[in-house]
Amino acid sequence: MYLEQINQVNDIKKLDKSEWEPLAQEIREFLIEKISVTGGHLASNLGVVELTMAMHLAFDFPQDKVVWDVGHQSYTHKLLTGRRAGFDGLRKYGGMSGFPKRKESDCDCFDTGHSSTSISAGIGLVEARDLLGGSYSVLSVIGDGALTGGMAFEALNNASRLKSNFIIVLNDNQMSIAENVGGISQYLNGLRSAEGYNNFKEGVQNTLEKIPVYGEGLVRQIKRTKSGLKQLVIPGMFFENMGITYLGPVDGHNIEQLIRTFRDAKKIRHAVLVHVCTRKGKGYAPAERHPSRFHGAEPFEIETGLPKHKRTKANYTDIFSTVMRKLGDRDEKVVAITAAMPDGTGLKRFKNMFPDRFFDVGIAEQHAVTFAAGLAAGGLKPVVAVYSSFLQRAYDQILHDVCIQNLHVVFAIDRAGLVGSDGETHQGIFDLSYLSSIPNMTVMAPKNKWELSDMLKFAVAFDGPIALRYPRGEAYDGLREFRASVEYGRSEVIYEEADIALLAVGSMVKMAEKVRDILKDTGYNCTLINARFVKPIDEALLEELAKTHKLAVTMEENVRTGGFGDHVLEYVTDRELPMRVLNVSLPDEYIEHGNVDLLYKEVGLDPEQIAKRVITDYISHM
Structure with a gap:
């Protein structure tokens, strides 16, 4: 009923405030219904419905610009910019992309698909705006998991130098794809749970505002003071100490509170971070219980959340998972590394069996590779499990930190070749080229599931950098009778x-x-x-x-x-x-x-x- 009234950008502004909550419910129902048929990123999109609505109510698109980090949470944005009809062809050939695409809409100002890029792109848009005399707002929406990527910190460092408005929206759902890890997660947990600060701030503000004549002025003065209440009450204030104004935490499902915060953020003449707390999978019980499973969902039954098409055969990731567990049993020097994807890369079983030898470094492929080089230099046998399109983010580290030293690091490269629905940013079609150009690197690819097992064992027993690439999907079980021993460099x-x-x-x-x-x-x-x-x-x-x-x-x-x-x-x-x-x-x-x-x-x-x-x-x- 309300969603049908959203046919182009800014139509949401024609709705009455009382209609916002029903619209949010309709959007969730629409997304669940459509993605249950096409597949797609469900949990992340259900979590940002109100946040996206508030942005569209507080800003004017396409004049204002929003960059979605990764972009797998942009479905509501697509709905609110008149692309409802495109959801029947979501992620299908010739149909609507599951990520922001400039060629798709003027409201998509920057193509994304990989993590931790939004703040850098946003700063570029801000500087372009200022140099060309523009006056529009620029927002970068980044998930808390993406803050584990080093590029995000490089950008934050640069953002602190800005002398004009730039709004960073930190979508904090305590998840990236899997559960967040590391110091940033702990820091944000501290901010979320800082009830003493929030209660104290609200109490002081309410008390001061009651003072006749001078109360409101005192509140405004305190807010303008750099060494304000936040600096006094919250130790560290990481963002504030960098020179980035911090607003929040804000309830990411309270539209009115979000709009007020965004309006305050627009007034600040430098970089400002709005810390928004959301629930991944909100409004759909299976996605709330299992947000990782519904990060990138295959078509599913709405009533149960179970996949419509049950797998009857193992996929290549399953084979890798089984062999890694066996190798972990046989050799205590085998260790495993993932960049925030223990489930997607098949390392969850290894993690459960050998927690001390499993390392999740967060969304930080560059760090993962150099970290693996350090493990190898220390006498261990690290296996870096990573998707092909994500490994290319660490090309320099492979070249300099692993291969120059000829260190024994095994790269288990999943999703190599065409991966389908995620498109250009996720097709693993460059790894053979960039890996085979590096001296000391060995590159292999198995023909079937048995050869994947044999090659992984060969790679772990090898001495030097070695990459094993295998595709997404069901593992081929043909040609079983052809299983010659793997010999270096022999076909x-x-x-x-x-x-x-x-x-x-x-x-x-x-x-x-x-x-x-x-x-x-x-x-x-x-x-x-x-x-x-x-x-x-x-x-x-x-x-x-x-x-x-x-x-x-x-x-x-x-x-x-x-x-x-x-x-x-x-x-x-x-x-x-x-x-x-x-x-x-x-x-x-x-x-x-x-x-x-x-x-x-x-x-x-x-x-x-x-x-x-x-x-x-x-x-x-x-």
Whole structure:
């Protein structure tokens, strides 16, 4: 009823104050209904409904600007800016993104998808505003978990120097994806529980305001004084001591209180942080009980919160989880590191079994990698479990702190390749390129679930930097009969014939099987090779293949530039081997969100299109 009246930005301002609470309820019901069908980020969005409404009531979009850190909590913002119809296609190919996108709306001023970037982007918008003579407000909404990222602290340090208004909204729900860890979490817990301060502040203010004539003036003077009540009563005052005015804590589900606070924040002529306390998953009992499970939810039954499609087979993360637990049993030097994702990376079982050897560093991939380097230098065997698209945030640390010293750090890289619905910021399609460019690094990819187990054991027993990348989703259980021992730098020949050789990396071995079947049915001889190692490539095998094959087809779920195919082509060309190389890879571009199988077809990486390319290339050079 009320949500139907929100058809474009600022329509919320036409509603009466009495209609705000029913609108919030309708928004929650709408989100639960839609996300139960499409999947998406539910718990984080349910937690910021009133906060988002208050922002839209207190500010004027798109003139004012808001940057959402990560952006997985922007669904209510999308609703209030006229994108209700887009939720039927949420995260589907060609449909609405699950994150803010500038191309989607003028009210999305900055694309986001990774953590701890919003304050930096907001400062940039503030400086641009001031240099160009603008007068709009700039807000950066950052979750408490994102404050564990070092980039956020770099930005806070810079924000303290601003001489004009900039509003940082700290959405404090005591969660990032998993439960928060570390000193920042403890500090915010202290602020939340500082009832003595809040009660004292309100009591003093109420008492002073009752003084005839002078009371209100005294309150205003105290508020203007830098060494005010907060400095006296709360030790440390981390933000205030940095030069950033602190307002809060504010009830993140009280719209009127939020609006008053935002109006106060707009008056401050420098950076101000508004500390807002919300409940992740608010309004939906299963999400309140299990906020991590509903962070990124698959389609689910509304009544129970249970997934609509039950998994019958283990996924690659499950296999990693099982093997890590076994390795922890066998070797007390094995330790595990995650950046705020013990569940998502499969380390929860290891954590439960070996709590002293498990380290959650918060959303801080750079720190995670250098920390792992220190553990390795101290004689341990650290395994850093991380999503592919998040590991690229720590490229410098991999290069300088791990690989220059040739330290034995294992990188277990989950979600490698296309991941689907989360889109450009989460597709793990660059890791083969950036990792294989680093000296001393070894890069592997398993063809199926058994090889993931074998490779992880090989990696832990290795001596030096080594990366193992595997895809999202159900673990392939085919080709079980092919399980040759993992040997450094050696590929595995699965089917051997002549003329055409398919050299597939990791997840592409399954695809290569289908391509080979098509080629065989069309009358072409075809060898199938599981490459196993992207770095180093199997040079001896290439030399042998060139004696009996006219065409080598490399297949990888990675961009072309700097990938496996590039390395094979370079070797064949440099050695002048009598064999052509056809690179089959993802295009050198960002790939949007959508079903993975559909994306394969869109980029020409399905079996039929690959087979057609192979045949065309082979015939054209006969």
